[in-house]
Amino acid sequence: MATATQxxxxxxxxxxxxxxxxxxxxxxxxxxxxxxxxxxxWETGFRSKALVRDxxxxxxxxxxxxxxxxxxxxxxxxxxxxxxxxxxxxxxxxTKDGIRLRNVEVIVEGRLDNILTFFGMSDRGHPxxxxxxxxxxIDADTDDATLKKVWRDTVASSPIGNTLVRNVVVHDEMVRV
Amino acid sequence: xxxxxxxxxxxxxxxWPRPASLIRALKDKNAGELGQAEFEAAADAAVLDILRVQxxxxxxxxxxxxxxxxxxxxxxxxxxxxxxxMTMAELIxxxxxxxxxxxxxxxxxxxxxxIKSPTVVGTLSAREPLAxxxxxxxxxxxxxxxxxxxxxxxxxxxxxxxxxxxxxxxPSREALAADIVTVLREELGRLAAAGADFVQLDEPVLSNVVxxxxxxxxxxxxxxxxRPRATWRGSSAGPSSSSTRSSTDRPSAPACTSVAxxxxxxxxxxxxATTARSAARWTP
Numbered sequence: 001m002a003t004a005t006q007x008x009x010x011x012x013x014x015x016x017x018x019x020x021x022x023x024x025x026x027x028x029x030x031x032x033x034x035x036x037x038x039x040x041x042w043e044t045g046f047r048s049k050a051l052v053r054d055x056x057x058x059x060x061x062x063x064x065x066x067x068x069x070x071x072x073x074x075x076x077x078x079x080x081x082x083x084x085x086x087x088x089x090x091x092x093x094x095t096k097d098g099i100r101l102r103n104v105e106v107i108v109e110g111r112l113d114n115i116l117t118f119f120g121m122s123d124r125g126h127p128x129x130x131x132x133x134x135x136x137x138i139d140a141d142t143d144d145a146t147l148k149k150v151w152r153d154t155v156a157s158s159p160i161g162n163t164l165v166r167n168v169v170v171h172d173e174m175v176r177v
Numbered sequence: 178x179x180x181x182x183x184x185x186x187x188x189x190x191x192x193w194p195r196p197a198s199l200i201r202a203l204k205d206k207n208a209g210e211l212g213q214a215e216f217e218a219a220a221d222a223a224v225l226d227i228l229r230v231q232x233x234x235x236x237x238x239x240x241x242x243x244x245x246x247x248x249x250x251x252x253x254x255x256x257x258x259x260x261x262x263m264t265m266a267e268l269i270x271x272x273x274x275x276x277x278x279x280x281x282x283x284x285x286x287x288x289x290x291x292i293k294s295p296t297v298v299g300t301l302s303a304r305e306p307l308a309x310x311x312x313x314x315x316x317x318x319x320x321x322x323x324x325x326x327x328x329x330x331x332x333x334x335x336x337x338x339x340x341x342x343x344x345x346x347x348p349s350r351e352a353l354a355a356d357i358v359t360v361l362r363e364e365l366g367r368l369a370a371a372g373a374d375f376v377q378l379d380e381p382v383l384s385n386v387v388x389x390x391x392x393x394x395x396x397x398x399x400x401x402x403x404r405p406r407a408t409w410r411g412s413s414a415g416p417s418s419s420s421t422r423s424s425t426d427r428p429s430a431p432a433c434t435s436v437a438x439x440x441x442x443x444x445x446x447x448x449x450a451t452t453a454r455s456a457a458r459w460t461p
C-alpha cells in the first residue's frame with residue numbers, strides 16, 4: 001500500500017534516512033560524495049561558461065570591469081556559493097532536528113584585499129578576499145537557544161565556509177594544445 | 178458634532194507606537210492564530226489609551242494612531258479586492274533594478290521575506306471600508322475633532338502597480354490610478370458620514386521623487402514603512418565561537434506623511450527608519 005511521502009522543509013525524510021544508511025554502511029559510497037568538479041571554458045572578453053554536471057553557469061564581469069555584465073563574476077559566485085552552502089546546511093540541520101523552517105535568507109559580503117594585484121598594478125597584499133561577512137535572517141518553529149545552536153552547527157559544518165577559512169592545497173597544471 | 182477648533186489647532190502626524198500586546202495580536206492574526214474580533218478588541222483598547230493621552234495633552238485634532246494597521250498603506254490588502262500583500266522575496270523577480278532592491282534591503286537590515294508591499298493582482302474594488310469602521314469607533318469615544326490618515330492616490334498609483342504582476346489587470350499605472358481615485362473618493366464619503374473632520378492623504382514618495390530624483394518602486398515604499406524588528410546579534414572568528422542575542426522593539430510605521438485637510442495644508446515630515454546592525458563575521 002502506498003503511503004504519503006513524509007516531508008519537512010521540502011525534504012523527503014525517507015530519502016534522507018536512506019542516504020544516511022547508505023553512507024553509514026558503504027564507506028566507498030560516502031567517499032564518492034567527497035569529489036566535485038567543474039569544467040570552465042573561456043568564451044570571449046571576460047565571459048566564460050562553466051559546465052557542472054548537467055548545468056551550465058555563465059561568468060562575466062560588470063561593465064565597470066570591462067565585462068558585458070551578462071552574469072555574476074567569479075568572486076560573486078564564491079560569495080553566492082557560501083551563502084547557498086549555509087542555507088543548504090540550515091535546511092539539513094534543522095530537518096535533522098525536526099525543526100520546521102519558515103524562511104531563511106543569508107547575506108554574504110566580501111572585501112578583496114587589493115584588486116590592483118589582480119591587474120598587476122600593485123605588489124601590496126593579494127587579490128583574494130580579505131574578509132567575508134555573513135548575516136542570516138531565520139524564521140523557524142523553535143526556541144532561540146535551539147535556533148542559535150543549529151545556526152552555529154551550520155556555520156561550523158559548511159563545506160564552503162571551511163574551504164574559505166582553511167588552507168586548501170591547489171594543484172595546477174597547464175597543457176598546451 | 179466635534180468640538181470647535183481654536184485658531185491654531187494642534188494635531189499629530191504619523192502613527193503611534195503599538196503596545197507589545199497589540200503587535201503580538203497583529204502577528205497572531207496574520208498567522209491565522211487569532212480571530213478578527215479578538216484582534217479588534219486588542220486594537221480598541223490600544224486606541225482608547227492613545228485617545229486618552231491625546232486628550233490629556235490638549236491635542237485638538239485626534240487620531241486613532243493607525244493602531245489597526247500593519248503599516249500606513251499595507252493594510253489596504255485586507256480591505257480591497259484585487260490587492261495582495263506580497264513580500265519583496267516574491268516581487269524581486271519582477272524588479273527592473275534588482276541591484277536597487279538589494280541595496281534597499283541592505284539599508285533596512287532586513288530580509289526580503291519580511292517586507293511586504295500591497296500589490297495589484299486584479300481589478301480594484303473595496304471589499305470593506307478602508308477606515309470608516311475605525312472612525313466610527315473613535316467618534317463614539319471622543320468629542321474632539323478627528324483626523325483619519327489614508328494612503329494618497331499618487332503613492333498608491335506609483336507603488337502598488339508592479340510590471341509583470343499587475344499589468345494583467347491594468348496595463349499601466351495611469352489606468353490603475355482611475356480606480357484608485359474612485360475607491361478613495363467613495364471612502365472619503367464614508368469617512369465624512371462616520372464623523373471624520375479631516376482626512377490626511379499620505380504621499381511620502383513625493384519627497385523620494387523630488388529629493389532622490391528617482392521613481393518610487395515597491396521597494397522604496399516598503400522602505401518607508403519598515404522599522405527594525407527583533408534581531409540576532411552575534412560575532413565570531415570561526416565556527417566554534419559564541420554569540421549573543423539582543424533585540425530591539427519593532428516600532429510602528431514612521432511619521433512620514435503629507436497632510437491635506439479640509440482647506441488647511443500642513444507640511445510633511447518624514448522620519449527615516451533607522452536600522453539595527455547585526456552580523457556574524459568570519460575572519461580567516
